[in-house]
Amino acid sequence: MDDKENFARPLLETRGLSRAFGAGNRVVRAVQDVDLAVYPGEVLGLVGESGSGKSTIGRLVLRLIEPSAGDIVFEGESIAGISERKLKPFRRKAQMVFQDPFASLNPRLDVEAIIGEALDAHGLYRGARRRARIGDLLEMVGLPASAMGRYPHEFSGGQRQRIGIARALAVEPKLIVADEPVSALDVSVQAQVLNLMQELRHRLGLAMILISHDLDVVELMSDRIAVLYLGRIMEQGPAADIVAAPRHPYTRALIAASPKADPDATRVPVALTGELPSPLSPPSGCVFRTRCPHAQAVCADQVPVLRGEGAHRFACHFDLAPQSLG
Ligand code: ADP
Ligand code: MG
Numbered sequence: 414m415d416d417k418e419n420f421a422r423p424l425l426e427t428r429g430l431s432r433a434f435g436a437g438n439r440v441v442r443a444v445q446d447v448d449l450a451v452y453p454g455e456v457l458g459l460v461g462e463s464g465s466g467k468s469t470i471g472r473l474v475l476r477l478i479e480p481s482a483g484d485i486v487f488e489g490e491s492i493a494g495i496s497e498r499k500l501k502p503f504r505r506k507a508q509m510v511f512q513d514p515f516a517s518l519n520p521r522l523d524v525e526a527i528i529g530e531a532l533d534a535h536g537l538y539r540g541a542r543r544r545a546r547i548g549d550l551l552e553m554v555g556l557p558a559s560a561m562g563r564y565p566h567e568f569s570g571g572q573r574q575r576i577g578i579a580r581a582l583a584v585e586p587k588l589i590v591a592d593e594p595v596s597a598l599d600v601s602v603q604a605q606v607l608n609l610m611q612e613l614r615h616r617l618g619l620a621m622i623l624i625s626h627d628l629d630v631v632e633l634m635s636d637r638i639a640v641l642y643l644g645r646i647m648e649q650g651p652a653a654d655i656v657a658a659p660r661h662p663y664t665r666a667l668i669a670a671s672p673k674a675d676p677d678a679t680r681v682p683v684a685l686t687g688e689l690p691s692p693l694s695p696p697s698g699c700v701f702r703t704r705c706p707h708a709q710a711v712c713a714d715q716v717p718v719l720r721g722e723g724a725h726r727f728a729c730h731f732d733l734a735p736q737s738l739g
Contacts, residue, residue, distance in 0.1 A: 423450035429483035441692045443469040445644045456621045458635030466644040467624045471590045505535045508581040512593040514573035518565040525561040531583040550579040571602035592624040643700040650725030660727035
């Protein structure tokens with residue numbers, strides 16, 4: 414077993430986490446039966462195509478929306494059914510960094526007020542210490558303390574995302590959920606913001622759920638990776654194992670599709686055939702089977718359970734030959 418599983422309690426755990434939207438014959442099962450754990454100080458990457466349920470998981474674990482079934486456990490306590498009043502301490506410990514740094518900052522407030530709101534929500538740093546605290550937070554994210562008196566429109570996208578990160582860090586969280594934190598930014602700025610997040614998480618001992626459709630971003634940032642498809646986990650494990658020795662056909666296809674995949678390498682490209690099925694009527698059995706080059710009759714009949722050695726687990730009925738990944 415993974416050492417972490419022996420010695421540390423997960424900071425956050427989901428058990429059988431599910432969420433459906435809609436009613437009648439228009440039900441979307443956005444997240445189905447998801448078991449995840451995030452250990453203190455680690456980055457868990459969630460990767461998958463658009464519509465695979467990543468954002469829904471992010472919103473569920475922050476209790477911004479309620480699960481349809483399953484449990485969410487933070488520091489050993491269930492937060493799935495509890496009242497907003499009882500959630501207050503949790504709200505401080507788990508914070509969100511949003512995708513869109515343009516939409517997520519109130520244009521009418523200056524930076525001091527934007528970060529101040531987060532402090533006020535938890536009664537932190539009142540009075541004379543407040544400005545110093547906000548200045549420290551800005552410097553922590555690479556902005557001058559003088560940025561305090563300016564408004565969101567005066568900053569670039571990357572700078573606004575830094576402000577969003579400062580706001581999230583203001584209340585000293587243990588967990589950050591970052592949902593596509595760089596996908597709205599210019600490519601040239603993405604690496605700078607990712608580097609900042611990486612530096613801060615080491616410095617502050619933060620745990621993070623990093624959500625991205627981009628496997629390269631997730632690989633760069635994560636200790637462990639969970640691969641999602643149509644609301645279910647296809648494969649999860651240590652980031653290096655997932656990328657170097659993927660066991661699930663979907664993970665292999667994602668890696669082959671990554672711009673980093675080198676056509677001259679011995680990596681075997683696996684084309685993703687067909688369209689992503691409608692989430693209103695997902696395939697029976699294995700949800701990936703309609704696009705899987707290895708699908709057999711059993712795949713339509715039985716939902717594959719996550720299996721494998723130790724921390725590396727995959728949900729496929731077959732043991733495919735290891736791939737040479739150059
Ligand atoms: P991702 O972040 O991976 O792109 P989402 O979690 O946003 O995926 O969405 C998963 C599925 O749930 C999609 O089919 C999406 O249309 C659906 N969905 C998400 N939120 C809602 C909602 N509030 N109402 C109805 N359907 C939703
Ligand atoms: Mg999303």
